[in-house]
Amino acid sequence: MTSFTVNGRDVDLDIDPDTPLLWVLRDELRLTGTKFGCGVAQCGACTVMLDGMPRRSCVTPISMVEGSEVTTIEGMEGPEITAVQTAWEAIDVPQCGWCQSGQVMSATALLQQIPSPTDEDINNAMAGNVCRCATYVRIRQAIHDAAKTLEG
Amino acid sequence: MTAMQTTRRGFLAGGAGLMLAMTLPLGKARAQAAAAAAEPFAPNAFIRIAPDDTVTVMIKHLEMGQGPYTGLSTLVAEELDADWAQMRAEGAPANAAEYYNSAFGTALLIQGTGGSTAIANSYMQMRKAGAAARAMLVAAAAEEWGVPAEEITVKAGVVAHEASGKSSGFGALSQAAAGQPVPEDPPVKDAKDFVLIGTDVPKLDTVAKTTGKAVFTLDVFRDGMLTVVVAHPPKFGATVASFDDKAALEVSGVEMVRQIPSGIAVYATNTYAAMKGRDALTVEWDDVNAETRGTAELFEEYSKAVAAGGVTVEENDDIAVLEDAAQILEAEYQFPYLAHAPLEPLDAVIEVKEGKADMWYGCQFPTVDRGTVAQVLGLPLEDVTINVILAGGSFGRRAQGSAHLAAEAAEIAKASGRDGAFKLVWTREDDLKGGYYRPMTVHKLRAGLDVDGNIIGWENVVANQSIMTGTPMEAMLQGGPDATSFEGSSGLPYNLGAKRIGWAKMESPVSVLWWRSVGHTHTGYAVETFLDEVLVAAGKDPVQGRLDLLPADAVRERGVIEKVAEISGWTGSTRDGKGYGIAYVKSFGTYVAEVVEIENRDGVPHITKVWCAVDCGIPVNPNVIRAQMEGGVGFALGTALHDRITLAPGGEVEQSNFHDYPMLRISEMPEVEVAIIQSDADPTGVGEPGVPPLAPAMANAWRALTGTKQYQLPFSGAIS
Numbered sequence: 001m002t003s004f005t006v007n008g009r010d011v012d013l014d015i016d017p018d019t020p021l022l023w024v025l026r027d028e029l030r031l032t033g034t035k036f037g038c039g040v041a042q043c044g045a046c047t048v049m050l051d052g053m054p055r056r057s058c059v060t061p062i063s064m065v066e067g068s069e070v071t072t073i074e075g076m077e078g079p080e081i082t083a084v085q086t087a088w089e090a091i092d093v094p095q096c097g098w099c100q101s102g103q104v105m106s107a108t109a110l111l112q113q114i115p116s117p118t119d120e121d122i123n124n125a126m127a128g129n130v131c132r133c134a135t136y137v138r139i140r141q142a143i144h145d146a147a148k149t150l151e152g
Numbered sequence: 153m154t155a156m157q158t159t160r161r162g163f164l165a166g167g168a169g170l171m172l173a174m175t176l177p178l179g180k181a182r183a184q185a186a187a188a189a190a191e192p193f194a195p196n197a198f199i200r201i202a203p204d205d206t207v208t209v210m211i212k213h214l215e216m217g218q219g220p221y222t223g224l225s226t227l228v229a230e231e232l233d234a235d236w237a238q239m240r241a242e243g244a245p246a247n248a249a250e251y252y253n254s255a256f257g258t259a260l261l262i263q264g265t266g267g268s269t270a271i272a273n274s275y276m277q278m279r280k281a282g283a284a285a286r287a288m289l290v291a292a293a294a295e296e297w298g299v300p301a302e303e304i305t306v307k308a309g310v311v312a313h314e315a316s317g318k319s320s321g322f323g324a325l326s327q328a329a330a331g332q333p334v335p336e337d338p339p340v341k342d343a344k345d346f347v348l349i350g351t352d353v354p355k356l357d358t359v360a361k362t363t364g365k366a367v368f369t370l371d372v373f374r375d376g377m378l379t380v381v382v383a384h385p386p387k388f389g390a391t392v393a394s395f396d397d398k399a400a401l402e403v404s405g406v407e408m409v410r411q412i413p414s415g416i417a418v419y420a421t422n423t424y425a426a427m428k429g430r431d432a433l434t435v436e437w438d439d440v441n442a443e444t445r446g447t448a449e450l451f452e453e454y455s456k457a458v459a460a461g462g463v464t465v466e467e468n469d470d471i472a473v474l475e476d477a478a479q480i481l482e483a484e485y486q487f488p489y490l491a492h493a494p495l496e497p498l499d500a501v502i503e504v505k506e507g508k509a510d511m512w513y514g515c516q517f518p519t520v521d522r523g524t525v526a527q528v529l530g531l532p533l534e535d536v537t538i539n540v541i542l543a544g545g546s547f548g549r550r551a552q553g554s555a556h557l558a559a560e561a562a563e564i565a566k567a568s569g570r571d572g573a574f575k576l577v578w579t580r581e582d583d584l585k586g587g588y589y590r591p592m593t594v595h596k597l598r599a600g601l602d603v604d605g606n607i608i609g610w611e612n613v614v615a616n617q618s619i620m621t622g623t624p625m626e627a628m629l630q631g632g633p634d635a636t637s638f639e640g641s642s643g644l645p646y647n648l649g650a651k652r653i654g655w656a657k658m659e660s661p662v663s664v665l666w667w668r669s670v671g672h673t674h675t676g677y678a679v680e681t682f683l684d685e686v687l688v689a690a691g692k693d694p695v696q697g698r699l700d701l702l703p704a705d706a707v708r709e710r711g712v713i714e715k716v717a718e719i720s721g722w723t724g725s726t727r728d729g730k731g732y733g734i735a736y737v738k739s740f741g742t743y744v745a746e747v748v749e750i751e752n753r754d755g756v757p758h759i760t761k762v763w764c765a766v767d768c769g770i771p772v773n774p775n776v777i778r779a780q781m782e783g784g785v786g787f788a789l790g791t792a793l794h795d796r797i798t799l800a801p802g803g804e805v806e807q808s809n810f811h812d813y814p815m816l817r818i819s820e821m822p823e824v825e826v827a828i829i830q831s832d833a834d835p836t837g838v839g840e841p842g843v844p845p846l847a848p849a850m851a852n853a854w855r856a857l858t859g860t861k862q863y864q865l866p867f868s869g870a871i872s
């Protein structure tokens with residue numbers, strides 16, 4: 001039995017301890033905002049917050065999550081996620097959309113740590129998030145825009 | 153929805169409001185007879201107006217990021233005079249009669265997305281559909297209010313009669329409108345009266361895609377559904393000789409294992425169990441008909457084939473003039489197989505219940521897939537429903553003439569031996585190793601200059617596999633050569649003197665497919681880098697040299713080349729340690745020229761900026777056009793820098809995931825500046841045309857900066 005919380009809700013699961021958190025979220029809890037792109041920590045589509053830090057859920061076995069707090073895009077709250085999503089929508093960042101939950105999660109984590117990131121900060125924080133549609137120009141712009149809103 | 157009633161002239165009225173069902177072949181209105189069994193989501197409709205005023209447009213082209221939900225809805229909203237906030241979009245289900253793509257010809261009606269045709273083939277059709285609905289709303293209001301229709305105005309979703317002070321939203325009129333006759337050929341607006349076309353209306357799918365709420369195939373769950381992964385042969389053309397599923401069946405969650413034509417299917421109660429079960433399989437493969445040549449060996453054969461000249465597919469004067477040239481240049485180019493790698497790997501959900509099959513997935517050729525599924529399951533076509541939903545990218549991968557994914561899903565359902573729901577999931581490894589690649593290609597080019605540096609002859613021989621041969625699309629070739637193999641080598645606008653284009657058709661069990669911009673992915677590179685090299689050898693500037701080769705009537709070609717030179721401040725020389733290169737490619741009716749600025753970072757090319765000029769006729773949504781150019785640049789750049797699919801000697805694919813088939817990262821993405829040419833020509837597509845000019849412009853900039861010519865892609869390494 002593995003016990004943890006997801007988006008503030010207690011979860012107890014009797015499941016193969018090797019099962020990646022990604023598939024638990026998707027198949028068992030039906031939280032489908034978290035996406036699958038590679039399964040080997042190469043694309044960032046599966047990014048969630050684990051105890052407040054961004055984490056690739058595809059390579060996080062459920063056994064490692066025991067006692068932790070998991071937050072998915074469905075459960076994110078706070079000024080950073082609001083600023084990020086507002087900025088994303090204002091300039092229509094998404095194309096196919098598959099990577100975007102992960103992009104939004106990583107961008108939010110970045111702004112939580114560095115409120116006014118430079119281009120270099122963005123390159124470092126977002127390096128693990130692939131966008132096959134290459135919406136990178138707008139991702140960069142939206143992060144800067146969100147940072148400005150947060151400065152108020 | 154309450155009971156439907158059939159009304160005159162084919163309109164369907166019911167609790168859900170007005171459904172306008174019409175197809176407009178050859179621009180002529182033709183109302184569809186209402187099917188007795190029609191339901192609110194019946195397929196024979198483009199527009200649905202609900203009592204709550206929302207207008208839903210049934211989008212016949214797959215939304216995979218290129219923007220048809222927004223673009224096609226804009227066309228309807230424009231003529232309907234709707235308010236943008238009331239517009240919604242939904243994927244149209246498979247129905248060839250209603251939703252065929254006129255750009256694919258009419259000999260065989262195919263509902264499908266490809267060739268950047270969504271806007272081009274829908275432009276008048278969607279506008280006429282919107283105009284007809286508007287006319288019916290107006291007629292209904294005139295009848296209800298007892299006023300002349302000519303005095304009624306429609307603006308931003310409000311139908312109004314000024315003199316009487318009456319006004320209404322669409323929803324309240326939809327029932328009455330449904331009873332009005334269908335206008336045969338409703339007039340559409342003059343371009344000068346456009347309110348929405350040409351503006352940056354917000355995309356309809358942005359919010360759902362920013363909040364994680366958008367529903368893609370992998371997000372579909374049905375009661376009792378099993379997830380299925382398939383062990384495919386490691387070599388193309390191999391088949392199952394024998395298999396042992398004992399260990400797989402012991403994996404907790406694995407329910408069954410079945411042999412299907414494409415491999416061994418493992419069915420489980422969750423995705424991880426299915427993958428683990430597949431890992432536990434032991435399969436012996438029969439390689440008798442498999443491709444066992446490696447990439448190096450294949451390139452040797454391709455090289456011999458281009459040397460032999462191929463069959464002539466385009467020719468004007470005798471290419472023998474090259475013998476009189478003062479100077480001859482020659483080059484041979486090698487292009488690898490490429491995977492599309494949409495970020496959502498292939499997947500499909502199928503449910504078979506009591507002799508009917510339903511599917512949900514990001515389907516790009518709905519009617520082709522529907523026929524295949526019906527055939528595999530032995531069902532009449534009407535009993536197969538394909539619900540087309542959002543796709544997490546495609547770039548051509550989901551447009552399968554072979555319908556192999558739908559067929560695999562149907563085989564899985566069939567092999568289960570029972571009714572049930574199944575989600576077929578391909579992993580990234582399945583995707584990269586699974587074939588349907590951009591064909592590997594070799595180009596041989598020769599050009600001759602006279603003593604004054606004028607080009608007097610040009611020969612280009614291309615060797616690759618045919619994409620269309622062996623699929624239902626082959627009928628479109630009408631026995632001729634497959635132009636998707638050499639498009640862009642043929643049909644050049646430049647005056648190059650005597651010209652011969654040859655094609656050598658290669659054969660292999662490796663499956664190939666169109667990959668974002670198809671033939672132009674390699675012809676654009678070979679032609680535009682070689683031309684650059686020739687112009688420089690003749691002492692000419694790459695921009696002026698190209699302009700000089702264009703005939704007087706090549707106005708749009710000239711337009712984008714001049715525009716990109718202008719916005720990039722083209723000087724023709726390197727400055728501040730940066731090199732500049734230009735390329736121009738017309739593809740799918742759209743004209744694009746790009747200039748690349750490049751730096752040499754310890755021998756590695758780094759692109760800092762790209763300027764792009766695009767002429768796609770009337771720009772329906774400039775924001776979407778810019779987004780597609782930006783995305784096309786990034787997609788092409790990542791590929792040119794890093795990507796190749798290679799076969800080891802013996803025939804196995806050497807790449808498996810993004811560590812060895814790398815995607816462009818944000819740190820590699822240049823700034824992109826886009827100029828859209830103002831035009832009143834009919835609109836053409838933008839999904840693909842941003843791709844072809846990038847790699848050649850980059851190679852030209854790199855050569856200008858370093859002197860190094862790049863005859864192989866990717867840049868990151870020679871292909872052994």
Ligand code: FES
Binds near residue numbers: 059
């Ligand atoms: S799916 Fe987890 S990083 Fe790609």
Ligand code: FES
Binds near residue numbers: 096099133134545
């Ligand atoms: S929007 Fe398609 S992968 Fe990022």
